[in-house]
């Protein structure tokens with residue numbers, strides 16, 4: 001495609017990206033929460049937005065199905081970043097990656113004991129690296145969502161998940177015991193597209209950079 005295709009996920013990333021796109025003179029013509037369309041036009045005839053699952057954004061950009069995308073650092077670490085240029089931390093959709101356990105579970109003692117810890121998470125790569133660096137032996141259990149449930153029903157001792165307000169942990173009688181890293185969303189660019197369509201993409205990247213607070 002000759003114009004620009006931007007991959008975004010619905011929800012917080014779409015909402016928090018709107019002002020950045022507006023700064024680049026790009027305004028989507030529809031809200032994906034209301035319309036069920038997966039391809040959304042913009043005020044610019046040569047720019048369109050495709051609506052994808054958050055964890056699929058890097059894949060669309062990697063293969064050039066989208067030129068640009070916006071993805072959380074959590075998602076980028078799991079994807080690996082192949083074929084992607086990551087020029088900007090947009091400082092949106094902020095949260096932190098943490099280890100959490102049921103209130104009353106002695107995490108420090110469990111780690112000290114040297115016994116294998118069972119950890120449920122969607123973020124297998126991040127969790128593996130974190131515990132390997134600490135020298136903690138873990139059995140990782142892959143989940144696709146609602147990690148908070150796992151320790152409550154005996155599936156795992158601990159979870160690795162994103163925390164922002166902390167309300168979800170609190171509501172499920174869990175507590176964060178370790179911060180792994182701060183998370184925010186990045187602009188990602190297909191490396192080949194940047195070379196072939198630089199005159200089209202660079203002004204958009206520069207305008208977004210100028211709008212990042």
Ligand code: PRT
Nearest residue numbers: 011012054072073074093094095162163164165166167168
């Ligand atoms: O929801 P879906 O399964 O479709 O996919 P997704 O959860 O990957 O997408 P989405 O849109 O929910 O999140 C997109 C990106 O937003 C993530 O990749 C993160 O980089 C970022 N982000 C920022 C968050 C949060 N904050 C966040 N709080 N993503 C998820 N959460 C979840 C968290 O997993 C936990 O279940 O919210 C819950 C905790 O929130 P608090 O406020 O109760 O602490």
Ligand code: MG
Nearest residue numbers: 011012054145
């Ligand atoms: Mg979600």
